Amino acid sequence: MKKQIFSLILMVLCLSSGSVEAQTKLADGSLLAPTPPMGWMTWNYFADKFNETDIREMADAMVSSGMVKAGYNYLFIDDGWQGGRDNRNNIIPDPKKFPSGIKALADYVHSKGLKLGIYSDAAPLTCGGYTASLNFEEQDAKTFASWGIDYLKYDYCGAPDDMEIAKTRYKKMADALRNSGRDIVLGICEWGGRKPWLWGGQVGGQLWRTTGDVRDKWRSIKPVKTLKDLDTEGAGILDIVDFSQDYASYAGPGHWNDMDMLVVGLYGKKGPSGDFGGVGCTDAEYQSQMSLWSIMNSPLAASNDVRNMNAETKRILLNDEVIAINQDALGKQAVCKIKNDTWSVFVKPLANGDYAIAIVNRSETTQKSKINFAELGLNETYEIKDLWAHKVIGKGKKWSGMVQRHETKMFRLKKI
Structure with a gap:
């Protein structure tokens, strides 16, 4: 009897602990995102102005440049791909940007040894004003799975500030992805204000952003004390490090603190990373970002033009010994x-x-x-x-x- 009571107590404790691994284990016992995801993301270079030709060219360049060989195995499509919904409420791509459809693009990306990521938002509209997924989670997850999507960046523009609502909305999408018939990594992107490191793994996410968007600069000119200050001033490399360094205990295999994209090689390009004082960095500062994102186990999502990289950018992004620190199997954040x-x-x-x-x-x-x-x-x-x-x-x-x-x-x- 005592043994039965002890077993029952142990089971209850395990269930109530919200074990991250219990939420992310696959049928074969492995984890989704056992190491921080690596790849290239559209946003900083293209914003929402891209098409299927651009994505195919980037996939080709990721192979020819050595990025795929170095471990950058995701190509992430950010906001701006959407074309609304059809007469059955299925989300569809913009037919002008993606005349061949996302399924054909995913097949091409997969043929290059890459996985394909896509973007949506836990509200009616995305940050860019495009069709999002609130109340269509199951339907959209199945659509993404049918296309061959491997990763979903799930944003939070247009959503309430309340933490409990955020947890509910992200769990709903996480459950939908798990029920979609395909293993799809979920990246929670609510910018840290609701402390997702406390709950992101428990609701089914594999990574979560710790701050607002990174800008192409070393640090904010004015001192920042809160995440809202950081949004106002624009988050530089060192700012994100300072805000993220206290969350090491929440990271590990299958659950990562996401410090946003690498700005290595952008050199002050106009666009999202150029806002809020993003005037560009020195190569020493870019090397610091690569070092710090790697040792702090952040996902490594390059966002420069990989079709045209100078020698310094390649040296920084393709350093296999630094990448090995990021991808170390122990998964301990520095x-x-x-x-x-x-x-x-x-x-x-x-x-x-x-x-x-x-x-x-x-x-x-x-x-x-x-x-x-x-x-x-x-x-x-x-x-x-x-x-x-x-x-x-x-x-x-x-x-x-x-x-x-x-x-x-x-x-x-x-x-x-």
Whole structure:
């Protein structure tokens, strides 16, 4: 009898805990999004002005540039693809932009070794004023599945501020996707105001945005204290890092904190990422974004023109050793161990027992860093590999060196 009571209590605790993995396990026991999704997204480069030819060209370029080989295996179509609903209320693509339909496009993208993502919103209309999915969740999920969609970015423009309503709406779409007959990753995009890291996994999401949209800049000019401040000033790379660093405990295999798109290689392009002071970044700042998004386990969604990348952009986006930190099977998000006006230092444990560390120069001038690994909770002697220089630079219990303005040094430490 006691054993039965204990078993019942244990079962109730498991059900009430809202286990993230329980919501995302597939029929074969695997997880949706076991590592952070990687790919390329339309929004920052095209906004809503794109068509099926553009998407096919980007798919081709992702292969020829080496992005697919490096692990960027999603092509995400953002807002602007919709053409309303037909006489049976099925959502349809814009016939001028997609004369061949989404199914044919998905087949082409899949033939390139890529998966296809699409976009909708938990309201009647999307952020761009296009047809969205509120009250059509089951129907739209089945449509997406029939097209061969692999990922849904689900936005929240035009929806109420209330957290409970958000949870209800996202769960409804998550359930619809699970019932669609196809494994489709759900990206929750409500910009962090309703604290989705607390509930996103429990309602069936695999990732959730932590802030408003990223802009192509290092940081906000004016100090920001709240997410609303960040929306007003425009979120720079460092701003998003600062707002997202406290949520490490909520990330892991199948449930990720999404810090929004990579702006690497945009160089101040006019458009969504150019709003709110998005004047462009230096290559050192772009390298920092790649480093920090990787060590903090954010999805890596490039948004530059992959058909025309310069050597520096390729060097940053295709760094296999940095990508390996992001895709590490252990799935632990880095923890910020040091933060002051000059430095932020992050530490991430890796599956094989190594550690990754990132040292960010937040200041406006080149600085000399002196890091005793014991200050970071790392008490052994380590081989130190510089992941941007691609070489072992020393062995020991500390590191010192010069770090440029807004640069991030990224090392892999192997115990010896």
